[in-house]
Amino acid sequence: MSQQKVPVTVLTGYLGAGKTTLLNRILSEEHGKKYAVIVNEFGEIGIDNDLIVDADEEVFEMNNGCICCTVRGDLIRIIEGLMKRRGQFDAIIIETTGLADPAPVAQTFFVDDDVQARASLDAIVTVVDAKHILLRLDDSHEAQEQIAFADIILLNKTDLVSPQELEEVRQRIRAINSQAKVLETVNAQAPLDQVLGQGAFDLDRILQIEPGFLSEDDHEHDDAITSISVSSDAPLDPSKFMPWLREVTATRGQDILRTKGIIAFPGEPKRFVVQGVHMLMSGDLQERRWAEGEPRTSRLVFIGRNLDHAELARDFAACAA
Amino acid sequence: MIALDEAVLADRFGRRLACEASVSAIEWVGDVAWFACGDGAIRRADMTGDYKPLAAHQGAILTAALDPNGQSLLTGGDDGRLLRVARDGAVEEFGSFGRHWVDHIAASAQSGLIVAGVGKEAMVWKRGATKPTHRFAFASTIGGLALDAKGKRLAVTQYGGASLLYANSSDSGRLELQWGGSHLACTIAPDGDYLISAMQETGLHGWRLSDMTDLAMRGYRAKTRSFSWNRRGKWLATSGDTSAILWPFDSKTGPMGQRPLLLGASEALVSRVAFHPRQDILAIGYADGVVALHNVEDDRALEVERPGGEAISALSWRGDGSVLAWGAEDGRCGLLDIGSQPR
Numbered sequence: 001m002s003q004q005k006v007p008v009t010v011l012t013g014y015l016g017a018g019k020t021t022l023l024n025r026i027l028s029e030e031h032g033k034k035y036a037v038i039v040n041e042f043g044e045i046g047i048d049n050d051l052i053v054d055a056d057e058e059v060f061e062m063n064n065g066c067i068c069c070t071v072r073g074d075l076i077r078i079i080e081g082l083m084k085r086r087g088q089f090d091a092i093i094i095e096t097t098g099l100a101d102p103a104p105v106a107q108t109f110f111v112d113d114d115v116q117a118r119a120s121l122d123a124i125v126t127v128v129d130a131k132h133i134l135l136r137l138d139d140s141h142e143a144q145e146q147i148a149f150a151d152i153i154l155l156n157k158t159d160l161v162s163p164q165e166l167e168e169v170r171q172r173i174r175a176i177n178s179q180a181k182v183l184e185t186v187n188a189q190a191p192l193d194q195v196l197g198q199g200a201f202d203l204d205r206i207l208q209i210e211p212g213f214l215s216e217d218d219h220e221h222d223d224a225i226t227s228i229s230v231s232s233d234a235p236l237d238p239s240k241f242m243p244w245l246r247e248v249t250a251t252r253g254q255d256i257l258r259t260k261g262i263i264a265f266p267g268e269p270k271r272f273v274v275q276g277v278h279m280l281m282s283g284d285l286q287e288r289r290w291a292e293g294e295p296r297t298s299r300l301v302f303i304g305r306n307l308d309h310a311e312l313a314r315d316f317a318a319c320a321a
Numbered sequence: 322m323i324a325l326d327e328a329v330l331a332d333r334f335g336r337r338l339a340c341e342a343s344v345s346a347i348e349w350v351g352d353v354a355w356f357a358c359g360d361g362a363i364r365r366a367d368m369t370g371d372y373k374p375l376a377a378h379q380g381a382i383l384t385a386a387l388d389p390n391g392q393s394l395l396t397g398g399d400d401g402r403l404l405r406v407a408r409d410g411a412v413e414e415f416g417s418f419g420r421h422w423v424d425h426i427a428a429s430a431q432s433g434l435i436v437a438g439v440g441k442e443a444m445v446w447k448r449g450a451t452k453p454t455h456r457f458a459f460a461s462t463i464g465g466l467a468l469d470a471k472g473k474r475l476a477v478t479q480y481g482g483a484s485l486l487y488a489n490s491s492d493s494g495r496l497e498l499q500w501g502g503s504h505l506a507c508t509i510a511p512d513g514d515y516l517i518s519a520m521q522e523t524g525l526h527g528w529r530l531s532d533m534t535d536l537a538m539r540g541y542r543a544k545t546r547s548f549s550w551n552r553r554g555k556w557l558a559t560s561g562d563t564s565a566i567l568w569p570f571d572s573k574t575g576p577m578g579q580r581p582l583l584l585g586a587s588e589a590l591v592s593r594v595a596f597h598p599r600q601d602i603l604a605i606g607y608a609d610g611v612v613a614l615h616n617v618e619d620d621r622a623l624e625v626e627r628p629g630g631e632a633i634s635a636l637s638w639r640g641d642g643s644v645l646a647w648g649a650e651d652g653r654c655g656l657l658d659i660g661s662q663p664r
Binding site for chain 2: 051052054056061062063073074082084085112114
């Protein structure tokens with residue numbers, strides 16, 4: 001009765017970063033898979049695929065009392081419509097404009113039950129132009145958010161910058177998002193098996209949380225997005241941790257773009273995994289157990305703005321059993 | 322599948338069809354059920370004979386409606402086209418809108434009007450026209466369309482509310498009905514007193530048109546996609562929960578302050594509802610593939626099709642009420658002849 005969920009990859013990035021190059025590689029490479037591609041009306045041209053659908057990028061506020069809970073109404077409609085063509089494609093790729101906010105796209109897959117029943121968000125892939133990204137980051141919220149939301153970052157056009165410039169770009173990206181997998185490419189030539197089929201939102205596939213990159217002293221200007229990592233070697237008490245996490249994401253959900261964590265509960269052999277977008281959280285015990293001899297370190301990462309590292313670290317530590 | 326359970330009506334009085342594509346809509350053209358499918362083809366079937374696919378669209382058929390002439394089917398597809406398919410199989414293109422999908426069609430035998438929702442525009446064809454006569458633009462993508470019983474007044478739902486206008490006139494004034502949230506499928510009461518829309522957040526919103534009173538009908542587990550009025554306009558049956566939810570509209574204040582009637586409780590969600598045209602019998606289609614008939618008076622039920630497969634996505638009675646047709650997302654379809662059923 002239950003049908004296989006169709007995996008959905010979201011491609012973001014500024015115009016000219018190499019999104020279309022990547023997309024055309026995905027579509028043309030011999031992998032025997034058929035894709036439905038959802039493009040924005042104002043996007044680059046020259047995409048060669050049988051099934052292309054125009055999206056209007058209509059962001060809807062959900063009338064459910066949650067202020068940052070926005071969804072993409074057009075995607076709900078399109079995904080539902082595409083399901084009538086079942087069997088004619090294996091996966092969906094959504095290309096967004098450089099100006100699009102990735103949050104409503106991601107939230108659509110958590111909020112709409114019909115979409116959730118039929119499709120699963122595989123990963124958010126952000127293509128970044130190594131040459132221009134630093135300027136973009138200084139003048140645009142969207143460029144920061146696209147990096148912040150990414151599961152995979154294609155750091156493209158690395159041939160156009162010096163090793164020093166490249167290192168600076170790497171560090172800026174890491175400061176914003178310490179968790180994404182960064183693939184450095186020329187002409188968007190990334191191995192596709194590292195871009196597609198990632199299951200980045202699949203709780204069972206979250207294997208590790210990278211320790212934070214920045215120390216507190218590296219704090220940049222207030223508006224910048226950063227990754228804050230907190231950890232505890234003592235197992236956490238679920239009756240303290242769960243309400244605390246709910247509270248933090250509910251009250252600061254607008255500033256917290258993404259959350260990811262692996263938590264050890266006392267006497268629980270399985271790892272508890274959480275992940276979320278703004279206020280929307282999912283969490284579960286993973287099939288994977290803590291390995292013999294593996295340090296049971298609980299680790300939680302927030303990617304967002306105006307995050308007080310010291311306070312979050314203190315409150316997290318206070319959840320210890 | 323081996324049927325170990327009791328026989329259902331379809332075993333004895335029905336005919337099963339395999340459409341091999343998701344069924345988007347079923348309309349009766351005369352005495353023949355036309356199944357409009359996700360592979361772009363139409364299958365036409367009655368209790369006997371073949372039902373070879375008739376190719377129409379290059380993509381999926383998203384929506385369909387009976388042509389005002391009663392003799393052909395109008396279909397809207399994700400190939401951006403609106404087609405008229407005649408009984409002899411002739412296909413005529415009424416409009417082509419590029420990569421925009423034709424998501425919604427409303428048509429009326431009374432007024433002869435055809436209206437299609439294409440992105441943010443409602444296209445109108447006057448009686449006899451084979452190209453759009455005029456169009457109405459909206460601020461956001463159209464979520465649903467409905468014509469009133471006379472086929473004159475048009476309701477268009479969208480993000481933030483609904484618009485009411487007179488479809489026949491290109492410079493029609495508009496009555497804007499505002500309510501926060503995204504409004505999807507809609508229906509106008511047979512007497513024209515109420516407009517009811519289904520919300521993205523689930524639940525229904527309604528407007529009593531005489532005084533613009535807002536109505537809220539909440540508590541649904543899923544989005545309502547299917548509406549059906551009974552023959553006297555007393556009940557509005559709706560999908561979107563584990564029972565069919567029927568709202569009473571026979572009092573002066575409509576369903577305000579009243580409890581709905583729940584029919585056909587199940588573990589599966591109700592996906593489609595269709596009232597019999599002459600009796601107070603409701604056909605209910607469920608997300609687990611079950612089809613059942615329920616008597617509104619006493620909720621007495623007859624099982625038409627057993628569980629197995631995917632959600633029922635279309636349900637339609639022949640005009641005289643003697644045959645029920647259903648279709649599912651996985652292409653399982655059927656016809657039940659209740660005319661031949663012993664009473």
